[in-house]
Amino acid sequence: MKLADTPLTELRACPHCDALYRLVPLRSRERGTCPQCNHVLVSPRSNAFRRVIALSTAALVMLAVALFTPFLDLSAAGLHSDASIWDTAMTFSSGYLTPLAVAVVAFIIIIPALRLSLILYTLVPLSLNLPAARHAAGAYRLSEILHPWSMAEIFVIGVAVALVKIAGMASVAPGIAFWTFAALVIVIIWQESFLDSEQIWSAIDSSAPRVDEGAA
Numbered sequence: 013m014k015l016a017d018t019p020l021t022e023l024r025a026c027p028h029c030d031a032l033y034r035l036v037p038l039r040s041r042e043r044g045t046c047p048q049c050n051h052v053l054v055s056p057r058s059n060a061f062r063r064v065i066a067l068s069t070a071a072l073v074m075l076a077v078a079l080f081t082p083f084l085d086l087s088a089a090g091l092h093s094d095a096s097i098w099d100t101a102m103t104f105s106s107g108y109l110t111p112l113a114v115a116v117v118a119f120i121i122i123i124p125a126l127r128l129s130l131i132l133y134t135l136v137p138l139s140l141n142l143p144a145a146r147h148a149a150g151a152y153r154l155s156e157i158l159h160p161w162s163m164a165e166i167f168v169i170g171v172a173v174a175l176v177k178i179a180g181m182a183s184v185a186p187g188i189a190f191w192t193f194a195a196l197v198i199v200i201i202w203q204e205s206f207l208d209s210e211q212i213w214s215a216i217d218s219s220a221p222r223v224d225e226g227a228a
């Protein structure tokens with residue numbers, strides 16, 4: 013069949029180079045990549061929604077733990093500190109460093125938590141074979157927009173570099189929150205390996221309530 017004769021619902025454009033393809037059904041663990049730019053277009057996994065839900069819930073719990081437990085144990089010249097991320101943000105919450113405190117909490121806690129919640133909101137009804145949630149399309153689109161702004165992993169790398177730098181000046185030991193963050197990065201990467209946008213958008217599309225169903 014020529015592309016021009018293909019129904020619109022079966023056409024997909026590569027988000028990187030705009031090349032147009034006809035969607036063919038793939039089995040679990042098969043990957044559809046764009047031959048022009050190698051961007052992965054489809055990579056369905058079996059039981060993906062349930063796995064994403066389990067890993068997203070775990071990541072949300074870990075974010076809460078990481079926010080309130082000691083992040084670093086710092087001792088220098090008889091002084092000792094074991095502040096949590098929340099304590100640290102609150103220390104800077106007045107004065108000219110306020111925007112920095114707000115940005116840190118937003119990028120490493122609020123945006124990742126919001127993104128995980130939007131994914132759960134979208135996927136929980138779909139995984140139970142219920143109709144998609146009322147704002148599922150908007151929620152999932154927002155979660156994709158927030159993806160580049162979710163910076164928990166960059167924060168962990170930044171802290172690891174800072175640790176090496178200050179190790180000569182003070183005795184530093186990573187606290188519970190640091191290890192929780194490190195584990196969180198792995199959980200998020202694992203969760204994303206099951207997150208296939210094509211699979212989620214098709215599920216939202218095919219389970220959207222029909223207009224006449226809402227009339228009753």
Ligand SMILES: [Zn+2]
Nearest residue numbers: 026029046049
């Ligand atoms: Zn492409």
